[in-house]
Amino acid sequence: MTQATDFKKNLRRQMRKARRSLKPVQQRQHARGLLATIRRLTQFRRSQNIALYLPSDGEISPEEVIHYCRKFGKQCYLPVLHPVRHNRLWFIAYNKETVLVNNIYGIKEPPLIKAPRRPAWALDLVLLPLVAFDEEGGRLGMGGGYYDRTFAFKQSWRKERGTRLIGLAHDLQKADRLKTESWDIPLEGVATEKSFYNARR
Numbered sequence: 001m002t003q004a005t006d007f008k009k010n011l012r013r014q015m016r017k018a019r020r021s022l023k024p025v026q027q028r029q030h031a032r033g034l035l036a037t038i039r040r041l042t043q044f045r046r047s048q049n050i051a052l053y054l055p056s057d058g059e060i061s062p063e064e065v066i067h068y069c070r071k072f073g074k075q076c077y078l079p080v081l082h083p084v085r086h087n088r089l090w091f092i093a094y095n096k097e098t099v100l101v102n103n104i105y106g107i108k109e110p111p112l113i114k115a116p117r118r119p120a121w122a123l124d125l126v127l128l129p130l131v132a133f134d135e136e137g138g139r140l141g142m143g144g145g146y147y148d149r150t151f152a153f154k155q156s157w158r159k160e161r162g163t164r165l166i167g168l169a170h171d172l173q174k175a176d177r178l179k180t181e182s183w184d185i186p187l188e189g190v191a192t193e194k195s196f197y198n199a200r201r
Ligand SMILES: Nc1nc2c(c(=O)[nH]1)N(C=O)[C@@H](CNc1ccc(C(=O)N[C@@H](CCC(=O)O)C(=O)O)cc1)CN2
Pocket: 053, 054, 055, 056, 059, 079, 081, 089, 105, 107, 129, 130, 141, 142, 143, 144, 145, 146, 147
């Protein structure tokens, strides 16, 4: 194994452990703090179709953001593992009536049958989960390459066009500058319970 992969593996283990160690009361505070960070962003205010996720493995919870979206008539979507195309995501509408099932990782997702889905490029904003981030928009995920593959089309688009990608994390998931791989899709920023780290300064 190369030194770089070793580094990623260790960082993943360390950050996943740190976020899992947060107490329920801290998780709830962070979920509220995250909403306070997000609702101020123009990128969020202007967006109508927004993809989020349901938290797992100690991830910061976007559930307060989901409630806020519903209250203000924004449509939420959840990622669903693509049944055929390897390591890609589909985005399915998520409403109060949506029934959820566990995917292979034990993360809740809407079932695919008959559900209205939206192509990745037609989402206004994607609030994506991550394991570690840096202030330049670098992201380390769970290692499946799901988001990188699904949003690979962004590499050929002008930066300011199309679907906007913002990472969500606990502030403690901030790392020193992460080495970017050729396939990594840069984030335009990362929102935590404390701040918004704008990578486009
Ligand atoms: N809440 C949430 N939903 C998400 C993601 C995410 O990171 N968080 N994903 C972001 O991509 C996708 C799922 N990707 C995932 C990739 C790996 C593992 C995982 O737990 N891996 C195990 C080993 C896997 C195995 O059993 O083979 C591990 O590392 O312990 C989980 C989710 C789509 N949905």
